[in-house]
Amino acid sequence: MTGLGIAQAVPPLAARATAIGGSPVREILAVTARPEVINFAGGLPAPELFDAEGIAAAFRDVLAHEPERALQYSTTEGEPVLRAALAERTTARGLPTDADDVLVTTGSQQALSLLATALVEPGDTVLVESPCYLAALQAFAFAGARVVAVPVDADGGGIDPDALDELVTRERPKLLYTVPTFQNPTGRTMAGERRAAVASVAARRGVWIVEDDPYGELRFEGERVPWIASYDGAQDRTVLLGSFSKVMAPGLRLGWLRAPAALLRACAVAKQAADLHTPTVNQLAAARYLADRDLDAHVARVAGVYRERRDAMLAGIADALPAGSTWTRPEGGMFLWARLPESYDTTALLRGVVEQGVAYVPGAPFYAGEPDPATLRLCFVTQTPDEIGEGLRRLAKGLR
Structure with a gap:
């Protein structure tokens, strides 16, 4: 910057x-x-x-059987075994994904910072929901972005697609940031038809969507709504963020992003400058946990x-x-x-x-x-x- x-x-x-x-x-x-x-x-x-017992067992197993690997530097993109497991889970939830589509991050908050570095220049416009996840506002502000709120129809299930289309045309933003499922701070979920409409705007206008999903697995009732990234027209324009913080443990600081190849490479370069890689032992322990335990x-x-x-x-x-x-x-x-x-x-x-x-x-x-x-x-x-x-x-x- x-x-x-x-x-x-x-x-x-x-x-x-x-x-x-x-x-x-x-x-x-x-x-x-x-x-x-x-x-x-x-x-x-x-x-x-x-699941403190299960997580501790995963760490013990990794340190007992592959300590040299667990305590060594890793690749910036992430441990292959964890990337493969994340790709498998994402595919099982309706979004075909290869391990090469995934970048492991030090919490999903880092993913936001990497995307801001890769996509946003000072003075660029970023569109967000109103209200919006506070740390995302901070990440984009620190990148020098001009942050503009998109009108939200709470009764209709989220972002107003007509207002979004108008704002994209007028403001020429670099990206739209959204938490469409159990949003922070409101708890609301964007309806499926709204997601399809948002995907259509992104495809038609050529704007990136950053779809943050830290809470989506914590569903109490109702039917799961597909990711925006899975809708027609959105696959090449959407970055999907995920995290183990709410489903495994936040102290592990493990998140990931799924992105098209060129943007993923740009984020990997930014991450290499930020922290080289996410801690190897945490990645391997998470992969071991996924292999040995039933996270679902x-x-x-x-x-x-x-x-x-x-x-x-x-x-x-x-x-x-x-x-x-x-x-x-x-x-x-x-x-x-x-x-x-x-x-x-x-x-x-x-x-x-x-x-x-x-x-x-x-x-x-x-x-x-x-x-x-x-x-x-x-x-x-x-x-x-x-x-x-x-x-x-x-x-x-x-x-x-």
Whole structure:
């Protein structure tokens, strides 16, 4: 990145960092470490559901049988055995994929940074959903991008394809970023017909789609919706991102991207400059886990617990929020999005809520354009149903 690019990127990034790290929102970070605080603010998987035994066994096996390989440098693209396993899982879910189509990344967050490096020059336009995953906004801002929000029809299931077509024609963006399944922060899922329409726009206008799918396997109900990347016209224009953070363990820092060959090569060059490669031992342990354990069965157990916790939050949310509030009913994932009446400002209210021993994330920082100050995000997966009930009672008291 040029010096000009950094200069352009820092002001919006600093402003957004202030929004999520300054008083009173900064207090989230201070209170979440206190055991008496019920934390709906984080986006952390429930640690008691990690398959610690299975993961430890995978590491032991790798270190016992191939320590020289596990502790050595690896290729930038990733360990072949893990790339092959990821390609097999992706193919089984309806998107034919070869190992050479996959780049292993140090968490899917790195994939976003690599794509920003490969595709975005300072001043380029990037389109995002409104609201949008906060760390994606940060990655694109740091690359010097001009980030523009695409209108979203929540009732229709996501991005408005007509508005997208108009924006692509007018703004000439480098890419569209979307989390179409159980989106962070809203929990909503883009309907299949909307995905097809978005794929059609990308094919017709020649814009890249970055399809981020960290939560898609955590489905509680309803039918799986195919990836945008699998729709006609999108295969050569879509980068699919995945992660083990929500289905295995975030501490492994294992993600991946599936991309057409030329873009994958560009991302590999960017990754080589960033960290050479993702830790070899983690990659081999994950591949061993996939070979020896039933990850799908584990994910199904986790999703069953998460469904109970979502249901507990839905059961108590009406009593916790002011009259006239609305909220989403996610079919999976980790998050519920709420909107209070227009007179409310969830950032200003946070201090009083924190004093009651509960925390949420105000919605304003998730917007690329004009924020909605009455919105907030609640994570429902980290606490038990009883803790969620108590947390909602505290939330009601704090909002009053």
